[in-house]
Amino acid sequence: MEGPKLDSAMAPGLAGEADNGLVDVGAAHRDSNVDDVLAELDSELVGLKPVKARIREIASLLLVARLREKMELSTERPTLHMSFTGHPGTGKTTVAMRMAKLLHHMGYVRRGHLVVATRDDLVGQYVGHTAPKTKEVLKRAMGGVLFIDEAYYLYRPENERDYGPEAIEILLQVMENQREDLVIILAGYKERMETFFQYNPGFHSRIAHHIDFPDYAPEELLAIAELMVGKQGYAFDEKSRQAFAEYLKLRIEQPHFANARSVRNAIDRIKLRQANRLVRDGGSIPKAELIRIDAADIHQSRVFQRGLHTECETPPARKERS
Helix, strand or coil, X not given: CCCCECCCCCCCCCCCCCECCECCHXXXXXXXXXXXXXXXXXXXXXXXXXXXXXXXXXXXXXXHHHHHHHCCCCCECCCXXXXXXXXXXXXXXXXXXXXXXXXXXXXXXXXXXEEEECHHHHCCCCCCCHXXXXXXXXXXXXXXXXXXXXXXXXXXXXXXXXXXXXXXXXXXXXXXXXXXXXXXXXXXXXXXXXXXXXXXXXXXXXXXXXXXXXXXXXXXXXXXXXHHHHHCCCEECHHHHHHHHHHHHHHCCCCCCCHHHHHHHHHHHHHHHHHHHHHHHCCCCCHHHHHEECHHHHHCCHHHCXXXXXXXXXXXXXXXCC
């Protein structure tokens, strides 16, 4: 059976409309503002080359589908539900935000907003509680993208009285029957998501795009740190930059490392140490010293102390967000 047609009324006016049997793909691409959205993604996220390549491929697919529609070729609406897998702090939520914007620019969703939800937002604690909670989240997400973080927590086979399956059933119905008005992205650790799909094949069959987010390499994490401190009006000098590279090498090997999120948390603590150092030293200082991060501000971290294996920066894995 042929799926739902593309809604031409939702589509932006593409400059590459049919003319004498020809369609200008380049003009349509420029008119779609795809490159603007992808440029924002590049500026926000370091690395992630395979992820960005997949986003470009999906954008190309959607653009060609629009052009086929304008050429009056038989065109089904592409399935847009997705799965984002990877460790915390690898940019899944940021990419989901940009995907929502991209889909809106290309006329595949009405509003282009992102609603982030977890099990706690969808599953109730007593009979009759789950359906209204799930439907309320779906109502807020309609016309945009619903990002369900740590989606595998919706299914708890060890608990026979769990209400997660009720939320799952409602989500599956919406993914099938209202896919022209809502895109759902499931996210979480890769291994756990694979197990989740095995227990819930209905999700797997409705998801067209499975995108894995790799961990950042040490040099990418250092580049992320440079961007973060720069945006906040701080700067590494040569010694502190080297000190932070040493910090990363140690921190990556410790528990609860969360990629860019751990970098952000480390910078927050470095700023505290810098402020404490400046106030403790007192006296008059130039503006440059308010900006400069000293190597000592980094070396005070517990990761440099022998016998201490972690810094208290992230809660247990259950509470980590993508």
